[in-house]
Amino acid sequence: MRDIQDIITWQEDGTPFSEVFSDIYFSKAQGFDEKSHVFINGNNLPERFKTAGNFTIIEAGFGTGLNFLLTLKHWQELAPKDAVLKYIGFEQYPMSQIQIIKSLEKWRGELPQFDQFIECYSTLKVADKVFNCNINNCSLRLHLGDINSSILLLNDQADAWFLDGFSPAKNPQMWSDKLLAQMPRLTKAGGSFATYSAAGWLREKLRQQGFLVQKAKGFANKKAMNKGVFQSE
Numbered sequence: 001m002r003d004i005q006d007i008i009t010w011q012e013d014g015t016p017f018s019e020v021f022s023d024i025y026f027s028k029a030q031g032f033d034e035k036s037h038v039f040i041n042g043n044n045l046p047e048r049f050k051t052a053g054n055f056t057i058i059e060a061g062f063g064t065g066l067n068f069l070l071t072l073k074h075w076q077e078l079a080p081k082d083a084v085l086k087y088i089g090f091e092q093y094p095m096s097q098i099q100i101i102k103s104l105e106k107w108r109g110e111l112p113q114f115d116q117f118i119e120c121y122s123t124l125k126v127a128d129k130v131f132n133c134n135i136n137n138c139s140l141r142l143h144l145g146d147i148n149s150s151i152l153l154l155n156d157q158a159d160a161w162f163l164d165g166f167s168p169a170k171n172p173q174m175w176s177d178k179l180l181a182q183m184p185r186l187t188k189a190g191g192s193f194a195t196y197s198a199a200g201w202l203r204e205k206l207r208q209q210g211f212l213v214q215k216a217k218g219f220a221n222k223k224a225m226n227k228g229v230f231q232s233e
């Protein structure tokens with residue numbers, strides 16, 4: 001296991017970079033808008049939140065928590081006040097609180113639950129297997145360790161998935177057949193997924209798992225991304 005301070009460095013413009021996977025978490029210039037386009041809009045969350053009862057999101061690759069904070073911002077603005085959001089994240093290399101602050105500080109003012117999240121995240125211990133924290137009407141549960149093992153023990157069902165591993169070439173474990181094979185068991189009928197990856201093989205594999213998959217417009221100059229809806233039998 002790597003020391004926590006060796007997991008991440010920052011490029012000159014402040015973009016967080018993984019030393020483990022040699023890939024960026026997101027671009028400092030566009031991360032906020034890209035994550036919103038791919039994961040929030042790709043799962044049609046603003047519309048769905050307005051009429052949501054309880055809602056569950058599963059994220060493969062929690063990282064800095066940017067996707068989580070963006071989701072929470074929309075949830076608090078749009079969802080009925082008595083509805084509860086369950087956010088389940090998987091992360092093998094949890095960052096320190098300081099690394100997260102450094103990665104997200106540019107958007108701090110646009111993420112209303114930032115301080116609450118940081119305060120609660122500060123109690124996470126790397127040796128934990130599961131970390132829980134509550135922010136208003138949202139419960140966050142993080143499973144720490146390799147998702148390929150921890151996903152097998154999961155019994156929740158997602159309304160939406162965020163597939164946000166590093167690029168498949170650099171991080172194949174996050175796009176493994178083992179993980180994809182768990183998705184039908186862990187997805188509600190009509191549940192959705194979104195990912196920045198436009199890979200054709202991923203589209204095909206998710207089709208085989210029962211998703212109606214669509215190639216959608218990618219963020220900015222990226223031509224495409226994948227998203228889809230689960231069709232139960």
Ligand SMILES: C[S@@+](CC[C@H](N)C(=O)[O-])C[C@H]1O[C@@H](n2cnc3c(N)ncnc32)[C@H](O)[C@@H]1O
Nearest residue numbers: 061062063064065066067091092093146147166
């Ligand atoms: C692109 S980053 C995720 C960015 C994140 N969603 C955010 O909002 O900041 C990919 C994440 O997947 C994690 N990861 C890679 N392989 C993993 C595995 N086998 N199990 C769990 N997490 C893994 C990495 O440590 C990294 O935090």
